[in-house]
Amino acid sequence: MENQKLYKGSLQTIILKLLEENDKMYGYEITQRTKEITNGELNITEGALYPALHKLEAEGTLEVEVVSIGNRMRKYYKLTEQGTKETANRLAEMKEFLKTMQHIVNPKLSLE
Amino acid sequence: MNLSKEQIQFIDNYLKGQGIKFWDVRIELVDHIASKLEKSKDLILNRTYLIKEFGTRVTLEKLVDEKQKIINKKYRKLYFKEMINFFKDIKKIAIFGILILLYFFLFKHLSYKSFKITSTVLFIFPVVVYIILALKNHFLKEKSIHLERAHFYVAFSFFILNIFFQVLKPRGMFDATVNIQTTTFLMIVPLNMFFSFCGYMVYKRTYEEYSKIFKQLKSI
Known part of the structure; x- marks a missing residue:
């Protein structure tokens, strides 16, 4: 449960990364895909x-497509042009962050 | 197994009953819960399950409040984008320029009293449009959170700019000569028309987009 708090700050980056790999996704699909990747x-x-x-939609990072699927509507999210650039930036930031954390958590390992 | 139309309606009615009056908020939640149920063999759709899944009315209202705040950011951004786009359209600039010239022509040829009445009518006009749209939206059976937010921007500039008339006497705090009053009209009225036009365009686009989705939803 405590682990979830650590992931909280990275949620938007996780969503962007998933959407970068999959053209468009809907809410439930994102939750399931995340669960699957992280076991x-x-x-x-x-x-x-x-x-x-x-929030990502309001910022213009994501755009929405609403389609009818059988007897209900589904909202798909996909990256905008601005969103694709933003994803690259956020992933670069995340790599830097992980590198820094590695220095802090395991300094010996990071020196090698 | 796919949920039936009745089961989808059951989820939708539950959410409605919990105070989610906006159909465009409900569609996403309905799809989420329906997808979850369809993927799992053990889950049974009933009120107890929905309460467990969505939480109490307070939790749902909090979700809507949060969405409203986020959506407002989206429409504020669209509003400013519309202003920028306005200046990229030669036709719109030309029409607006002609209207300003006409307004200036009225200022030159009308008496102060007539000019003041004309200016007041022009200044209030966007609010009349705002009220008509508000009434139209009020009588809609199904409300849209997007339409409600976009609607606000039709009269947003009026709410801000009318302060200039509030501070001038006879009703306001400061004395103003006829010169100052006419200058205020000459500046504020065209500005208000421009901002209100941009707000209206945001509303119009939102209306077109969400009417299309709503029609699709109703045809299911």
Whole structure:
């Protein structure tokens, strides 16, 4: 459970990375794909996922496509042009962050 | 197994009953819960399950409040984008220029009293449009969170700019000569028309986009 707090700050980057790999995704699909990749370690709740998606949409990073699937509507999210650039920036930032954390957590390993 | 139309309606009604009045908020939540149920063999759709899944009314209202704040950012951004786009359109600039010249012509040829009445009518006009649209939206059976936010920007500039008339006497705090009053009109009225036009365009586009989605939803 405590692990979830560590992931919280990286939620938007996780979403962007997933959308970079998959042309378009819907909310539930994102939660399931994340669970699958992390072997159930990261469980994104609806309360965290949708505000994050809506924020990215409001910023112009994501765009929405609403389609009818059988007897209901589905909202797909995909990266905008600006979003693709933003994803590259955020992933670079994340790599830097992980490198720094590595220096802090395991200094011996990072010197090698 | 796919959920039936009745089961989808059951989820939608539950959310409606919990205070989510906006159809464009519900569609995403309905799809989320329906996808979850369809993927799992053990889950049974009933009220207890929905309460467990979505939480209480307070949790759902919090979700809507948060969405409203986020959406406002989106429309504020679109509003400013519309202003920038306005200056990229020669036709719009030309029409607006002609209207300003006409307004200036009225200022030159009308008496102060007539000019003041004309200016007041022009200044209030966007608010009339705002009220008509508000009434139209009020009587809609299904409300849209996007339309509600976009609608605000039709009269946004009026809410800000009318302060200039509030501070001038006879009703306001400061004395103003006829010269100052006419200059205020000459500056504020065209500005208000420009901002309101941009706000209206944002509303119009949102209306077109969400009406299309709503029609699709109703045809299911």
